[in-house]
Amino acid sequence: MGFEFTMDSFNKVLEDISKNFIFYAPRRIPGKGAFSDTDVVVYQEVEGFGQIELDEKSRFSPKEVINPITQTLFYFNENGYTEPETNNKGIIIFCRPCDANSFKRLDEIFLNNGPFKDSYYESLRRKVKIFVIECVQGFENCFCVSMGTNRFDDYDAFIRVAEDRITCDVKDNLLPAFVKHGISAEMRPDFISENAVKVAIPDQVNKTIFTHEMWREYSERCIACGRCTVVCPTCTCFTMQDIFYEDNHKCGERRRVWASCMIDGFTEVAGGHDFRPDKGMRMRFKAMHKIYDFRKRFGYNMCVGCGRCDDVCPEYISFSNCINKVSALSREVNG
Ligand code: SF4
Ligand code: SF4
Structure with missing residues (x-):
């Protein structure tokens, strides 16, 4: 179903939904880039649409929302172990179609690649709803069209930003908040059809x-x-660390940490x-x-x-x- 919003009315939608969801989106962090006086765009929690960076590709991907850089799997002592408490709120990730497609790849590795599902990943993954941000221009070095990841149809909401208006196609049970604050509008998602960089994938690798x-x-x-x-x-490798606390060597925690x-x-x-x-x-x-x-x-x-x-x-x-x-x-x- 299609809706149109002003920035203010869309923020009201987010405010309503935020009772049950945390939002993650590309966000500009001033002064934290690789060089002095440069910024970096990373996936972080946002509260309103105005905090989302729309003009630059994020340096890091949204994978860290459901596959954290460092994740404590459990705390232990000489008597047993306990798992960390988790937040009951759902997760909404605003991302481009290529990144939306990357979640399917992560699912294969963490959920479908062996006899057991990775329960730590699964517990975060099942809370995720995907809000795709329309991407018709692409960015430098993108080659999603060659990889067939320029389209993503399995979204919960699809968002187009044009000047000071936001139009959305919404498929999800979050619909009441959109109905309440938006006006009905025609919305047909569009996807990039050509990148400057093109890649040929070999059918047969000798x-x-x-x-x-x-x-x-x-x-x-x-x-x-x-x-x-x-x-x-789509990279998922990690290593394991057992951390023993200084003040009691029988207590500690097991963490998994990204590796390469x-x-x-x-x-x-x-x-x-x-x-x-x-x-x-x-x-x-x-x-x-x-x-x-x-x-x-x-x-x-x-x-x-x-x-x-x-x-x-x-x-x-x-x-x-x-x-x-x-x-x-x-x-x-x-x-
Ligand atoms: S390998 Fe592919 S998915 Fe991974 S960063 Fe490079 S272009 Fe993106
Ligand atoms: S590991 Fe090698 S290929 Fe990868 S970013 Fe560093 S220098 Fe480049």
């Missing part, structure tokens, strides 16, 4: 790609900082052996996971083409170029 010398370039250029994986909406396949030590095992010591091997692992291994298992590509990895790499390594190289080599080898 096995020789895995040992090809193309990966050597990354051994020389990559500095293993892990930025590309931290900003990626691109950094030193990630594949090191007991005895000191490292399965992927070389940075080119790590790039190969990451790239082929995004456009090959995941697809073999779940039937579609993991990468959603948000371009954040290209945005943040301090060595100007382009993931979209890397995919195109794999495709060109595959075509060459397959004939």
Whole structure:
């Protein structure tokens, strides 16, 4: 159902809904960018629509709302353990179609990739409603159209912002708040149909790609900082930490903390052996996971083409170029 709002009337909708929901959206944090006097756009809690950054791609993705950077799984002492209390409120995430599509990828990894569902992820995920912000222009380095993630139809609300008006298509049981404050309006969602960056995904990946010398370039250029994986909406690797409290060593907590396949030590095992010591091997692992291994298992590509990895790499390594190289080599080898 379609509605139109002024900024004020839309904020009244949010005010009504906020009794039962927390809102997360891209938000500009002044002065907290990588360089002095620069800002950063991150996913954070917002209270009103005016706090949402609409003009710039967020540096970090919304994945951290349901897959926190650091998450305490339980507290323990010598007698047992307790899980942290959770907030009963639902979660509304305002995001672009590519990021909305990334949640399906996270679901595959945390819920459908083994005999057990990840209950910590599931307890946050089931509270989520997705409000898609229309994206018809895209941003630098985006290649969502090539990845087929420029569209997202399974939204709870779809939002278009034009000058001082907001129009929405709402599918959800939050409808009463929209009916109360909005006026009925025609609304047909629109999606970006072309990006400046285009990527060709190889249909058939020849096995020789895995040992090809193309990966050597990354051994020389990559500095293993892990930025590309931290900003990626579909990267899910984590490590575990048991923290023992200083004042009572029998008490503590178990946390899971984001990790990265691109950094030193990630594949090191007991005895000191490292399965992927070389940075080119790590790039190969990451790239082929995004456009090959995941697809073999779940039937579609993991990468959603948000371009954040290209945005943040301090060595100007382009993931979209890397995919195109794999495709060109595959075509060459397959004939
Ligand atoms: S690999 Fe790069 S472009 Fe693809 S989803 Fe991750 S950050 Fe976005
Ligand atoms: S951001 Fe660039 S330099 Fe850092 S790990 Fe990723 S590819 Fe390597």
